[in-house]
Amino acid sequence: MKRTDKKSNCAINFSLEAVGDPWSLLIIRDIVYFGKNTYGEFLASDERIGTNVLAQRLIALEEKKIITKVTSKFDRRKEIYQLTNKGLDLVPILLDLAEWGTKHDPKTEASLEWIKAVRANRATIISRIRNVLKNGGSVLKNYNSIVLKAKNTNFR
Amino acid sequence: MKRTDKKSNCAINFSLEAVGDPWSLLIIRDIVYFGKNTYGEFLASDERIGTNVLAQRLIALEEKKIITKVTSKFDRRKEIYQLTNKGLDLVPILLDLAEWGTKHDPKTEASLEWIKAVRANRATIISRIRNVLKNGGSVLKNYNSIVLKAKNTNFR
DNA sequence: TTAACATACTTTCATTATGAAAGTAAATGT
DNA sequence: ACATTTACTTTCATAATGAAAGTATGTTAA
Known part of the structure; x- marks a missing residue:
């Protein structure tokens, strides 16, 4: 039996x-x-x-509609992989994994400011990350705007 | 190289x-x-x-201090496995996995009421789950008290 | 125009992890 | 005492991963 075969009807198992x-x-x-x-x-x-x-995982993620693959317009050798909405829905899981790792790994590199911002303003930050990703950005590239805008939301 | 060997200093990878x-x-x-x-x-x-x-996973989780193992007082054949505080910190990840699975699995069995309650009152519900587990309960066994108390928090 | 290079894979094979089934040891029930 | 329950361990086939080399197609630069 393969590991990814259906083993139950549990939502957690599906994920x-x-x-x-x-x-x-x-x-x-x-x-x-x-x-x-x-x-x-x-x-x-x-x-x-x-x-x-890597090749196998990319195929599997594409089959599951978590990512899409499009040939680059500027360099037709390159395939551009991006998250679908279904893939963007995984962002909360990444945030939690980062928080758990940061809390329990003595040697972690993650920023405490980021963890605190996520904890204080989770829904806003998730929404900001989605928008940033849809516009070709990322958490690191757009760190300040994600964290600052979340803070502003508090003061408004 | 084994799969669980240290591969990077990323907090997500640690988790x-x-x-x-x-x-x-x-x-x-x-x-x-x-x-x-x-x-x-x-x-x-x-x-x-x-x-x-199963035996290997239980040993690994115990070594990582995510669960503890204690021989039952009532039946010394039985080992009772329970979550440590570090293990309880994984509850948010389970909630997110359940939400993602429920949203994207057409055949899921999970309750929408539960997902909505978690989304509306995440911090309170996580805290409630921790307390319930520390007193020998579980989400299913104590479902009503977890969801109802969370609702009450809103109205207070 | 063409040779070098870049990019995204595929293929092969050794190692590790999992799946399935049977077996062992200690505690309990009758 | 003897059967049963509980928690494992052992064995072996299959599947997944790790490491390395090879292929195909598009781009760049002489």
């Missing part, structure tokens, strides 16, 4: 069968946090995914 | 190395949602984990 492997959420993290969009960029990540595994 | 395998979060779900606490109860879940894999 884990979709993105519960060791690599899918790292690829999605690369898109959301770092603004990576191509095979070569994913391959260059710190975690060193294998070329074959 | 995925801890609970990003296909089974750990299902065991934690069994504890949180269904109030399961023993090897035999985990084994009886719909997803049909293998006996060897």
